[in-house]
Amino acid sequence: MAETLSDEEVEDRLPPAWELEDDEIVRTYGFDDYLAGVAFASEVGELADEAFHHPTIVIEYDTVEVRFTSHEAGGVTEQDLELAAECDALR
Numbered sequence: 001m002a003e004t005l006s007d008e009e010v011e012d013r014l015p016p017a018w019e020l021e022d023d024e025i026v027r028t029y030g031f032d033d034y035l036a037g038v039a040f041a042s043e044v045g046e047l048a049d050e051a052f053h054h055p056t057i058v059i060e061y062d063t064v065e066v067r068f069t070s071h072e073a074g075g076v077t078e079q080d081l082e083l084a085a086e087c088d089a090l091r
Helices: 007-013 034-051 080-089
Strands: 019-021 024-030 056-059 063-068
Touching: 007 024, 024 080, 034 056, 034 063, 034 080, 063 080
Parallel strands: none
Antiparallel strands: 019 024, 024 063, 056 063
16 A cells, blocks of 8 residues: 655645645646536546546536545555646646
8 A cells, every 4th residue: 555645745745736635635727618628637537547546526617626635545645646747747
């Protein structure tokens, strides 16, 4: 099982625009329209499925919120931070 990072470790290593909320890291991405957000969410889903590490994704009209945590570890792990950076690379 992956090792949970301390809040300090997470804060020090979070990609820009990501925030630590309780035991999750969160970012909201903005889009020009709904379908652009849906397409992005689909790409995030593919990334996550390949890593077998699935985030919570909330799609609204012009935003997509992505939340990562490692439930089995009980908090944020290295894998969460890596996938956050990969999400950013999609933009």
